[in-house]
Amino acid sequence: MSYPLLPLGNELAVDRIGYGAMRLVGAGNWGPPDDPKVAVGVLRRAVELGATFIDTAEAYGPGISESLIAEALYPYPESLVIATKGGVIKMGPGKSRLDGSPSSLRTSVEASLHRLRLEQIDLYQLHIPDPNVPIVESVGALEELRQEGKIRLIGLSNVSLDEYAEARTVATINTVQNRYNLTDRSSESVLHATVQHGAVFIPYNPLNAKTMFQSAPLALDIGSHADVARRLGVKPGQVALAWLLHRSSNILLIPGTTSIVHLEENLAAGEIQLTSNDMTALTKKHDR
Numbered sequence: 001m002s003y004p005l006l007p008l009g010n011e012l013a014v015d016r017i018g019y020g021a022m023r024l025v026g027a028g029n030w031g032p033p034d035d036p037k038v039a040v041g042v043l044r045r046a047v048e049l050g051a052t053f054i055d056t057a058e059a060y061g062p063g064i065s066e067s068l069i070a071e072a073l074y075p076y077p078e079s080l081v082i083a084t085k086g087g088v089i090k091m092g093p094g095k096s097r098l099d100g101s102p103s104s105l106r107t108s109v110e111a112s113l114h115r116l117r118l119e120q121i122d123l124y125q126l127h128i129p130d131p132n133v134p135i136v137e138s139v140g141a142l143e144e145l146r147q148e149g150k151i152r153l154i155g156l157s158n159v160s161l162d163e164y165a166e167a168r169t170v171a172t173i174n175t176v177q178n179r180y181n182l183t184d185r186s187s188e189s190v191l192h193a194t195v196q197h198g199a200v201f202i203p204y205n206p207l208n209a210k211t212m213f214q215s216a217p218l219a220l221d222i223g224s225h226a227d228v229a230r231r232l233g234v235k236p237g238q239v240a241l242a243w244l245l246h247r248s249s250n251i252l253l254i255p256g257t258t259s260i261v262h263l264e265e266n267l268a269a270g271e272i273q274l275t276s277n278d279m280t281a282l283t284k285k286h287d288r
Contacts, residue, residue, distance in 0.1 A: 003245065003270060006252055008200060009153045009174050012122060014081050016245055017270050018053030019046040019263070020204065020254035024068055025061045028093025032064050036071075038258060043072035045260050047080060049267050055177070055202065055254040057085035057127055058108050059096060066115040074117050083123035083175075084112050085157055087130060087138065100130030102141035109145050125155035125177060126167075135163050136170045143171035155202075161189050168197065175252075177202035182218060182225060182240050183286050184208055195250055202252045206244055207237050224285045228278055234269075239282075241269035246279055 005013035024039040026032055033039045046054070054073075056065045066084060073080065086108030087100045105126075112121060124142060129135045142154045155175035156167055167173050176194050178187040180203035187203075194201040207216030218225065219237035226236040244251050255266040274282075 006200060006250070008081065008123065009172075012081055012153070014053040014252065015050060015270075016251070017051065017241070017253045017255070017267050018055060018081075019043070019051045020256035021054055021056040021065045021069060022060050023256040023258050025064045026093075028095075029060060030090065030093035031061065033068075033258070036068065039068050040072040042258060042260055042263055043069060046263055046267075047073060047077060049264065051267060052079045053081045053083065053252060053254070055083045057088070057125075058112055059085070059088040059090045059127060062090035063111065063115055066112055070115060070117045081122045082116060082118070083125060083155065084116065084121060085125040085127035085155075086112065087127040098128055098130040098132075100126060100128075100133040100135070100138035102137060102144075105138060105141045106145065109142075109150055113150065120149055121151045123153045123155050123175060124151040125157045125175065126159075128158045129156075129163055135159075135166050139167040139173075140170045146171070157204075159190065161193060164190060164193055173197070173199055175200045175202055177204055177254075179203070179205050180244075181206045181208045182243050182282065185286075191248060191251075195248060200250050200252050201248065202254055203244055204254065206253060206255055207240055224282055228274070228282065232272065234272055235265055238265055238269040238272055239274070241266060242272035242274050243279065243282055245270065246274050247283075 003016045006016050007013050086105050088096050089099050090096045126138050145151050153174040154171050157177040178190055180187045191201050207218040209216035218240040221236055225239040229236045229239045257263050
């Protein structure tokens with residue numbers, strides 16, 4: 001199935017399946033990967049296969065994922081959109097703290113620009129709202145950086161419906177990235193709000209993995225989506241990704257992997273055509 005490009009803001013457009021670069025770092029989301037050459041190879045293959053959107057964050061490594069992206073892909077293809085995030089300070093394997101203060105976000109943006117070898121970041125997202133900093137202050141700082149030309153578009157991640165509404169009072173919010181998949185639809189109201197306000201919704205953890213290194217339940221040959229996969233001759237995880245693409249036309253996928261085989265399977269999910277009966281059955285089966 002061929003999908004039209006998905007607009008990001010007024011100037012950018014991307015394919016609806018991109019690549020999430022969180023998994024390209026060491027255990028506990030800390031330090032370099034065991035084999036950086038493999039990470040570089042996966043990034044290059046993603047672009048070769050037509051991915052035009054790569055999502056990363058300062059916290060991944062920290063900074064390692066961004067540096068690998070630059071090593072693998074700079075100078076960047078004109079069609080490639082790179083998104084990163086700030087507001088989470090990594091302190092060690094599996095350890096972090098939130099800092100959404102304007103000064104910290106400005107420092108993070110400058111550091112990401114340097115690591116990515118960019119003059120302007122296409123999409124910069126507040127990684128997680130800091131409960132000690134009003135979200136309007138964090139987003140207001142990003143809006144200042146946008147006006148200065150250091151970032152082009154502003155996004156949010158891990159936000160509630162109320163936080164999304166507050167953020168929109170101080171800036172145009174182009175994307176929202178929340179946990180969402182076939183079996184976890186706790187962000188359904190946020191998804192609907194992004195449709196209403198013309199923003200893109202980026203569901204992370206599309207296969208419902210409990211940790212970044214454990215098997216994802218929606219990739220296993222169990223459940224109604226696996227039944228659909230057997231009928232279509234595809235993988236269960238591909239059906240779970242296809243369900244998201246069919247769920248809403250503003251959804252942009254960023255499945256992550258360190259395997260080129262899995263990368264190719266993920267991107268091929270865009271060719272899967274689910275019928276209306278498939279969508280109804282899958283959606284009702286997992287309604288909560």
